[in-house]
Amino acid sequence: MFYRFPTPQAIAEYVVTQWIELIRSKPNAVLGLATGSTMEPVYARFIESSQNQNLNLSDITTFNLDEYLGLGPDHPQSYHYYMQQHLFGALHFDTKKICLPNGLCHDVAQHCAQYSRQIHDLGGIDWQLLGIGTNGHIGFNEPGTPFNSQVHVVDLSEQTRIDNSRFFADKSQMPTQAITMGLSEIMAAKQVLLLATGANKAQVMADLYHSPVTENMPASILKQHPNAKIIVDEAAASLLPAEAFRQ
């Protein structure tokens, strides 16, 4: 389930080729999208290719994995803002079909239930992009999250707050909670691509490879997914044994 590419650009090329094939074969596909620096080359490549090919995106629905609780769409560190900057702002998606958790919702429990229902009512996610935290989180499902979790509010772990505070002017501005898709919505996706690039992901890739399927390593649940790929560049692959890449 591990696939190695020389560079983040080569990964972007591979992922975007699959992404465009999916949209061509299913113009009303439901996409699960992720944020983070890992996704930036992928979104840049997708913008370029879909513009060159004049791809019709008007029937596509997107669900983002997560959003910080307390940040509105205009906050530069919100995931709404990230998606606008890195993907949606440059392309003609139907804005009514772009879905992200609302970090400013009044009734969080109700909002989570509604977000989960929306995904379910569209038949689930066809194609899910994932990054990974250095502690093995996917979305914001931190270590210890039950495997049967649905969209929910999480208390961000200390490790995640340290990792992600690099985006905030000072760490005290970093939110302590987020809304995330649960592990059950992620596992229900028909196809999952987890991307990890850079030397700072090498240790978590080795941990994931050696880990049993356990809630302490949220990404390990993907070992039970029938169609999940873990895609790494050379730097993130540096602590993985050669057997990891034998299919």
Ligand code: GLP
């Ligand atoms: C955040 C997001 C995750 C993402 C992770 C990795 O914590 N909630 O979905 O996978 O960042 O981010 P990066 O790609 O910047 O390493």
